[in-house]
Amino acid sequence: MEIGIVVHGPDVVDSGMAAKVIEKLESLGNINAIMAGTIGKTAVLDAHLEKIIDISKSLKPSKCIEEFFLTKDLVILLNHGKTTDNGLLFANIVVSRVNDRNVKPLIHIERPGLPDGKIIPWNHLSVSMAEKVSAMFEMKLEKLPELVRTINIEDHGHRIIRNVYGVHVGEKIMVNGIIVGFAESEDIHIVSENGFITEIRGARIKDHGLEKLHGYKNRIPIDLRTCWVKSGPLRSGKFFLRKKKLTNGKSGNIALSEAFSNNKSEALQGMIRAVIIDHEAERTFELIGEADIAVTIGDDTTDIAADILYRLRIPIIGITDGDIDGFSHMKHIYPGSTVIRLKPGNDDIIGKKIQETLFNGNPTGDFSSINTLKNNIFTLSKEFIIFRKDY
Numbered sequence: 001m002e003i004g005i006v007v008h009g010p011d012v013v014d015s016g017m018a019a020k021v022i023e024k025l026e027s028l029g030n031i032n033a034i035m036a037g038t039i040g041k042t043a044v045l046d047a048h049l050e051k052i053i054d055i056s057k058s059l060k061p062s063k064c065i066e067e068f069f070l071t072k073d074l075v076i077l078l079n080h081g082k083t084t085d086n087g088l089l090f091a092n093i094v095v096s097r098v099n100d101r102n103v104k105p106l107i108h109i110e111r112p113g114l115p116d117g118k119i120i121p122w123n124h125l126s127v128s129m130a131e132k133v134s135a136m137f138e139m140k141l142e143k144l145p146e147l148v149r150t151i152n153i154e155d156h157g158h159r160i161i162r163n164v165y166g167v168h169v170g171e172k173i174m175v176n177g178i179i180v181g182f183a184e185s186e187d188i189h190i191v192s193e194n195g196f197i198t199e200i201r202g203a204r205i206k207d208h209g210l211e212k213l214h215g216y217k218n219r220i221p222i223d224l225r226t227c228w229v230k231s232g233p234l235r236s237g238k239f240f241l242r243k244k245k246l247t248n249g250k251s252g253n254i255a256l257s258e259a260f261s262n263n264k265s266e267a268l269q270g271m272i273r274a275v276i277i278d279h280e281a282e283r284t285f286e287l288i289g290e291a292d293i294a295v296t297i298g299d300d301t302t303d304i305a306a307d308i309l310y311r312l313r314i315p316i317i318g319i320t321d322g323d324i325d326g327f328s329h330m331k332h333i334y335p336g337s338t339v340i341r342l343k344p345g346n347d348d349i350i351g352k353k354i355q356e357t358l359f360n361g362n363p364t365g366d367f368s369s370i371n372t373l374k375n376n377i378f379t380l381s382k383e384f385i386i387f388r389k390d391y
Contacts, residue, residue, distance in 0.1 A: 001029030004068030005076045007053055008036050008061050008090075010043035012080035017113040019049060021078060024136060029073070036061040038282040038304070045311050058283055062097035069103040074129060077108045077122075082232060084116045086166040088145075095122050096147055105129050109137070118142050153225055160224040164188040167231040173203055174230045176222065177282065178300060180209040183231060190229070195221020208322040208344065212298070216345050271366045274373055276359060278351050281305045287363070288314065293336075293370050295319065295377070297351035306333045315370070315391075317377060319354070321347035337391040338374055342384040350381045 003025060012018045013035075022033055034054040035041050041055040059067070061077065068075045077094065081087030087110040095101050105126035111117040120142040121130035127144060134141035152163035164173065167188045173181040175190070175197070185202030192198065196219070197210055214220050275291040277284060281304035288294060294309060295317045296302040302318035309316055310332035318339035333339070342350060358376050359365040367373045378385070 001074060002072045003029050003031050003074045003076065004064075004072035005031060005033040005078055006036055006061050006064040006068065007033055007044075008040065008077065008079045008094075010037070010040045012078055012112070013040060013043035013047050013049065013053075015080060015113060016047075017080070018053065018078060019047065021109060021112050021137070022052060025076070025133075032068075032072070033078075034059070034064050034068075036064050038284065038308070041285055042308050042311060055285060058286055060097070061094045065094070065098050065106065072104060074105045074107070074126075076133075077106070078112070079108070080111050082166060082168070084111055084118055087111060088118075088120070089165050091120065091122070092145070092147065101147070107133060109133070109139070112137060112139065120145065155225065158194050160192045162190045162192075162224050162229065164190060164229055164231060167202075171232045173200065174228075175213055176227050177279075178209050178213045179206055180213060181205045188231070190224060192222070192224040195223065197222075197224070211345065212322075212348075216348065271368060272370055272373070273364060273366055274359075275364045276351070276355055277301060277305050278355070279348075281308075284308045288312065289364070291364065293317065293373065295351075295354060295373075297354075298347055302339060306337065306339075310334045317374060319347050319351055319377075319381070321345060333391045335391055336370065338388055339391075340377070340381065340388045341386045342381060343386060346381075346384045350384060353380055 005022060005025070007013065007018055022031055025031055032054070033052060034057060035044050036059060044050055044053045044055050065075055065077065077091060079087050079090060081090055091108045091110070102123045102125065106122040107126050107130050108120040108122060110120065117139045119130050119134040119137070119139050121127045121144050124144065130141060154161040167173065167183045167186055169183055169186060171183045172179045173183060173188065180197065181200045181203035183203050187202045189201040190197060191201065196214055213222065272292040273290060274293045274295055275287055275289060276295045276297065277287055278297040279301050280287065281301040284305045285308070288309065291314065293315050294305060296305045297319050299320045299322050302316065302320050306316045306318060313334055315334045315336035317337070319342065320339060321342040321344050354377060355361060357380060358373070
């Protein structure tokens, strides 16, 4: 049997259960596992599982499932939600986005290793196999659920109200990866008028986050019906940071070619290669290529990308313009990095200037040294700089 496993999020990896589940399922057939989620990829690296769980792609869980439907006999969604109910809500959303959930047997394994863990068959084709998996792992078997619309949305045309499930008091609320509020209740409703968030009921709004989400003066609307909304920490503190020896290759980069792209060009001899990561922290693994340094645009992008690149031993030049809220996944920044804090509302502006002026409009560029690049960036942004921090 050919089995595809879609692993979602860092917690199931950090708990050690991803490795155990994969190992046990090998008794049923050939396993191919893929990680859906950027922070989950850092967990895979920390656990030294990159040869077992593919981290080379950036696909949503529903797309991973659809890809596996083309080549596998059985597809499994492996997740560890904050609670079992959270996990079931997550699975509902994922399965609702699959074009046809009945193509191949589809099973959900939620919170393995815990007393409240469950096995859920997501179509009639998977019921008998779900029973077998339930017995294998001694986990409770759920009945085949009816697919429900888990994103509760009131659509009044120009006015949209979206209920956010599974929020705990004190958690951060993110929209499209940007922190927009802090929960003061478990009953959260986000309200938008003509594409602009005007209210978050049950939460304290982070004004700077909303400004960033809507492009500051550009006033960019969003579709609250389809955007990505998440609450809580990106990662718990229950993990050990990966420490991997350098392999043959460039001194500034750690060779993980088997983990991501194989078609990487060599940087020019005597030069360094830089890449811009502009509000796309979720694509850090894809974008970094053979770069020696990354210029990260945005507070949260800098926070997340720096943490990822620490594992690859790559420094960053972070361009930020607000209070970094920080995530509870134990951020690390590689030595040689510099973070610049600009006057509010200027990270996007300076980011575009850096790309147009120093990178000639390209996402990557070659420079004589890291210090040369840093000095050029300082010169370009000096009138907006509040402070800088070197690591």
